[in-house]
Structure formats: structure tokens, C-alpha cells
Amino acid sequence: MDRTAELLRTVKNIETYLLLSRDFRAWLQHRSPKEKALWSDKILEIMTYRMQLENKQLTVLADAFDKLAPELKTGTAALKEELTKLEKFIHAIDTLSKVVGVIAKAVKVL
Amino acid sequence: MNIPRSPLIIPAISLLLMSGCVTAPPKSEYTALAQAGSDYAVAVDKVLTAAGAAHVDATSWSLVQVKDMAGVVSAEKYSTLAEKEKKLLMTMRQLKESTQLLADYFAQLELLSSADAPGETKDAVGHLVDSMNKLADEVHVASPELFKALPQLAKIAVSTRIDAALQRELTARQTLIRTQMLLHEQLLKEVGENLASSLTTEAALRDELLVRKPLLSEKPLDSPEDWVAKRRTAMLLAEESKDVKDASKAAEEMRLAFEQLLTGKDVENRIRALVGRIRNILTAIHAVNS
Numbered sequence: 179m180d181r182t183a184e185l186l187r188t189v190k191n192i193e194t195y196l197l198l199s200r201d202f203r204a205w206l207q208h209r210s211p212k213e214k215a216l217w218s219d220k221i222l223e224i225m226t227y228r229m230q231l232e233n234k235q236l237t238v239l240a241d242a243f244d245k246l247a248p249e250l251k252t253g254t255a256a257l258k259e260e261l262t263k264l265e266k267f268i269h270a271i272d273t274l275s276k277v278v279g280v281i282a283k284a285v286k287v288l
Numbered sequence: 289m290n291i292p293r294s295p296l297i298i299p300a301i302s303l304l305l306m307s308g309c310v311t312a313p314p315k316s317e318y319t320a321l322a323q324a325g326s327d328y329a330v331a332v333d334k335v336l337t338a339a340g341a342a343h344v345d346a347t348s349w350s351l352v353q354v355k356d357m358a359g360v361v362s363a364e365k366y367s368t369l370a371e372k373e374k375k376l377l378m379t380m381r382q383l384k385e386s387t388q389l390l391a392d393y394f395a396q397l398e399l400l401s402s403a404d405a406p407g408e409t410k411d412a413v414g415h416l417v418d419s420m421n422k423l424a425d426e427v428h429v430a431s432p433e434l435f436k437a438l439p440q441l442a443k444i445a446v447s448t449r450i451d452a453a454l455q456r457e458l459t460a461r462q463t464l465i466r467t468q469m470l471l472h473e474q475l476l477k478e479v480g481e482n483l484a485s486s487l488t489t490e491a492a493l494r495d496e497l498l499v500r501k502p503l504l505s506e507k508p509l510d511s512p513e514d515w516v517a518k519r520r521t522a523m524l525l526a527e528e529s530k531d532v533k534d535a536s537k538a539a540e541e542m543r544l545a546f547e548q549l550l551t552g553k554d555v556e557n558r559i560r561a562l563v564g565r566i567r568n569i570l571t572a573i574h575a576v577n578s
Contacts, residue, residue, distance in 0.1 A: 183478075197493065198353075218355075
């Protein structure tokens with residue numbers, strides 16, 4: 179991972195130089211159309227390589243996340259189940275309140 | 289009429305016993321962590337979306353620059369580049385899906401930790417309060433204050449049960465959450481850096497192609513107002529990337545808040561810092577998008 183990151187930094191620096199350096203731009207202005215086309219290809223190749231490295235870095239992470247996905251889904255399901263149990267518990271309180279209400283009415287009648 | 293106390297006290301006390309009395313941090317801390325977790329997942333999703341868009345824009349500006357400098361771009365080289373960029377965007381989508389799973393988890397945690405979750409809790413306890421009060425008024429009980437306080441025990445029982453469930457879940461899943469957060473630190477570091485790099489490249493190329501070139505040309509500016517607006521965009525774009533670059537610190541704050549919660553330490557300040565960091569990320573992303 180660290181080697182990829184280091185390589186990525188180097189490639190980015192080269193790409194930035196080729197795209198933004200005024201010296202390189204001035205030099206390229208005086209080249210033949212064939213040479214310009216060659217440099218155009220080179221810059222696109224460097225950009226493509228940089229994207230490959232970025233993708234490599236992110237794929238390592240995406241795969242690691244995928245491995246954790248089943249357990250995370252299990253956790254979410256367990257929380258849902260807990261919520262259902264809680265609903266039943268609250269339902270029991272509700273039932274208790276109704277029983278107490280009936281007792282209160284009965285006591286009033288007596 | 290005298291009603292013996294014990295038969296009515298027993299169910300209320302049973303509620304407490306059934307709930308499982310455990311030592312746990314105050315529920316508000318669980319709620320705060322769960323809410324921060326949900327907000328965090330939303331922020332990560334937005335960072336990934338912004339990073340994808342910024343990547344495509346930076347590539348487009350780079351291609352415009354190549355065309356401007358060399359006068360030609362090969363169809364074959366462009367197709368290869370576009371293919372690789374699509375693959376990268378697909379990986380980012382995969383990461384967004386993983387983030388969604390984390391968001392689902394925290395959303396469920398938030399639902400459970402919320403004092404009003406489910407909504408019937410208040411109603412059920414409220415009904416019990418009314419019924420007990422009526423009964424206390426109707427009958428002569430030895431300790432009416434204690435009798436009227438019984439519904440509060442039910443409320444505490446629900447709250448204690450929620451706390452116990454949350455503590456059980458977070459303890460059982462601590463390795464998973466810790467690993468998730470460590471991966472997120474790495475993810476946000478890389479994506480944040482890539483996003484900042486894309487924005488810096490875009491800003492530099494906008495400056496070169498839309499600001500310097502027309503300004504230094506001998507031709508008069510087509511529209512001075514447009515030029516001023518373009519210069520402002522180019523100048524501010526690079527600045528806005530700085531907050532996003534620090535996005536990985538939000539993942540670190542999240543992990544540390546979780547660790548402190550598990551050890552029963554006060555997490556209020558940590559969560560406040562986390563919420564502030566999430567807010568900064570969202571502000572930066574909003575600025576980038578707009």
C-alpha cells in the first residue's frame with residue numbers, strides 16, 4: 179500500500195509538471211507536429227497509469243470492506259431484532275396499564 | 289377500599305428486573321454516537337460523490353490542456369484512459385455501497401437508542417401513569433406517593449433495557465466497528481488527498497486556460513465580467529480542498545469516541561469534535577459542489 183502511495187505521488191508530480199510547467203509548454207511549442215503528438219500520447223499514458231494506481235489503492239480498501247459486509251449486516255439485523263423485542267416489552271407495559279385501568283374502574287364501582 | 293400494595297408493585301419491579309440492570313453510560317451518549325455515526329456515513333458518501341465528480345472534471349481539464357499544448361489527442365489513448373477512469377468510478381461506487389451498509393447500521397442503532405423509539409413507548413408509559421393515578425385516587429393505599437411513582441419505574445425499565453441492548457451490541461461488535469473505522473481513516477485519507485489533488489489540478493488549469501491565457505493575449509477580453517468570475521472560481525477552488533483533505537480525521541474521531549464509550553469514559557467532548565468535523569466536511573463539499 180505504501181509503495182503504491184509513493185509511486186502515485188511520483189506519477190502525480192510528473193503529470194503536474196507536464197501539464198502545468200511553463201518551461202515544458204514553451205519547449206513543446208517549438209517541436210514538430212509529430213513530436214507534439216508523441217508527447218500528447220505520453221501525457222495521456224501517464225494520466226492513465228495514475229488512474230490505475232488510484233484504482234489499485236481503492237480496490238484494496240473496497241475488498242476489505244466487502245469482507246466485513248456480512249458481519250455488518252448481521253449487526254443491523256440483530257439491532258432490528260432487539261427493536262422488535264423492545265416493542266413486545268412496551269406492549270407488555272401497555273397491557274399492564276389496561277389491567278390497572280380495569281381494576282381502577284372496578285374499584286370505583288365497588 | 290384497601291388494596292394490598294405488593295401485587296401491583298411486583299409487576300412494576302418485574303419490569304425493572306426483566307430489563308436487566310447493567311452499568312452503562314447515559315443513554316444520551318449512545319444516542320449522540322449513533323446520530324454522529326449516521327451523519328458521518330452521509331458525509332463519507334458525499335466525499336466519495338464529490339471525489340468522483342472532481343476526478344472527472346480534473347481529467348477533462350487536463351485533456352483540454354493537452355489539446356491546447358500539443359494540438360492533437362489520440363483516439364486510442366483517450367479510449368484507454370476513459371476505460372480506466374470508468375473502472376475507478378466503479379470502485380468508488382462499490383465503496384459508496386459499503387458506506388451505505390455502515391449508514392444502515394448506525395441508523396438502526398439510532399432508532400434503538402432514541403428515547404422515543406418505538407413511538408409507542410411514551411404512549412404505553414403515559415397510559416400506565418394515567419391508570420395508576422386513577423387507581424391511587426380511587427383506593428386507599430398505604431403509600432400513595434410510592435404508588436404513583438411506579439409508572440416511572442416502567443419508564444426507567446424501558447430506558448435501562450435499551451442501554452443494556454446497546455452496550456451488548458457495541459461490545460459484541462467492537463472489533464468490527466474498530467476495523468471499519470480504521471479502514472475509513474485510510475479511505476478518507478486517500479479519497480481526501482485525491483479529491484484535493486483533483487481540485488488543485490482543476491484550479492491550476494482553469495487559471496492557465498481561462499485566466500492567464502486571455503489576460504496575457506494581445507486580444508481584448510471578450511467579457512471582463514466573465515473573466516472576473518472565472519478568476520474567482522479558479523482562485524477559490526484550491527482553497528476549498530483543504531478542509532476535505534482533513535476528512536480522515538473525522539474517522540479517527542469516530543473511532544476514538546467509540547473506544548471511549550466502550551470504556552465508560554465521558555465522550556461528550558469527543559462527539560462534539562466529531563460533529564464539528566463532519567460539519568466542516570459537509571461545508572467544504574457544499575462549497576466544492578456549488
